[in-house]
Amino acid sequence: MTESPWLLVLGANSDMAIATAKRYAQAGYNLYLASRNLEECQKNATDIGLRYQVETQALKFDAQDFESHAEFYAGLVVKPQGVVLAFGFMADQQAAQKEFALAKAMIDTNYAGAVSILEIIASDFEQRHSGFIVGISSVAGDRGRMSNYIYGSTKAAFSAYLAGLRHRLIKSNVTVLTVKPGFVATKMTADLDLPAKLTAQPEQVANAIFKAVENKKSTIYVKPIWRLIMLIIVHLPNFVFHKTKM
Ligand SMILES: NC(=O)c1ccc[n+]([C@@H]2O[C@H](COP(=O)([O-])OP(=O)(O)OC[C@H]3O[C@@H](n4cnc5c(N)ncnc54)[C@H](OP(=O)(O)O)[C@@H]3O)[C@@H](O)[C@H]2O)c1
Structure with a gap:
């Protein structure tokens, strides 16, 4: 009998991550649910484990704590078949223009943190000649716009990173999926109309x-x-684009 595969979900308390974890549990995957808020992860792990009769484990993971990433991954007893990277941070654009700490938190979480952990996972998948990597990026990265270009630029960098990772891993039978969700009703966008x-x-x-x-x-x-x-927005000529407020 073959063992059930494991899925590693990073930023597992995200509303999209929880829904994705449930979808994979439905398909028989066991789950590592990892995020900063361990108590919340534990709650979701217990709930999903009971509901779908799969094994679950809650783990502490901070995308910005780069030094901890190698040890975090080494600590997974059964290595996962796939990873869904869902963590992300979006500060208010105007606030981030004034306060570099907010811009840096977006860069460190959405880009540097993603590169740090995915390079470790990618090397393992490459050696094992199997696996899948899902990165939740954003349409905000398709073109820099005045309303959210700092967050958008971190996602542009993340999308470019995933494209390169896909190119590297294709010959090792590892797939890399970039997800551009558009607007999604989650706690990140709860204040937006x-x-x-x-x-x-x-x-x-x-x-x-x-x-x-x-x-x-x-x-x-x-x-x-x-x-x-996004096709239209990306191709708008500057003389039109610069008149908009998007
Ligand atoms: N909602 C949208 O409209 C939308 C659109 C496009 C793309 N996205 C992207 O989709 C992904 C999921 O977003 P969501 O809307 O589901 O957001 P969400 O519900 O607000 O969840 C974001 C999660 O990211 C985690 N996180 C933040 N900083 C972290 C860090 N340093 N280390 C580990 N985890 C961290 C948080 O974990 P804790 O709870 O453990 O603190 C939080 O649960 C994000 O990458 C976001 O940028 C969202």
């Missing part, structure tokens, strides 16, 4: 991720309309 038609639910993101990994896709926009919207 999002248009319903453009906003996905965490469960839609989870289903889209599961299907895209199965189909070995490279990049997905969760709601297809976002691919068109």
Whole structure:
């Protein structure tokens, strides 16, 4: 009898991460749920474990604590078959323009933290000649815009990183998926007034991720309309773009 595979979820308290963890549990995966708030991880691990009858383990993980990452991964007794990187931090753009600490927290979490842990995981998957890596990036990285270019630039860097990682790992039978969710109704966006038609639910993101990994896709926009919207935004000439306030 083959053992059930494990999925490692980083930033596991994110609403999208919880929905994705449930989707994988439904498919029989055991789960490592890792994030800063261990108590919350433990609660979700117990709940999902009971509901889906899979093994779960809650772990402390801080994306900004780079030095801890090698030891964190070495500590996983059974190495995972896949990883979903969901952690992210979005500070208010105006506040981050004034306070570099906020900009740095976004850079350190969304980009540096992601590179730090994924390089460790990628080397393991490369050696094992199997695995999948899912990175939750953002359409905000497709073009820098005045309303959120600091957060957006961290996601642009993350998307470029994932593209390069995919290129490196393709010959090792490891797939890398970049997820651009568009707007999603989560605690990160709870204070924003999002248009319903453009906003996905965490469960839609989870289903889209599961299907895209199965189909070995490279990049997905969760709601297809976002691919068109971003195509237009990316190609707007500056003389038009600079008149907008987006
Ligand atoms: N919501 C959207 O509209 C949207 C759109 C595009 C992309 N995204 C991206 O999607 C991902 C998931 O976002 P979400 O909307 O589900 O957000 P969320 O519910 O606010 O969750 C974000 C999670 O990131 C974790 N996190 C933050 N800093 C961390 C750190 N230093 N180390 C470890 N974990 C950390 C937090 O964990 P703790 O609870 O443990 O502190 C939090 O639970 C993020 O990367 C976000 O940038 C979101």
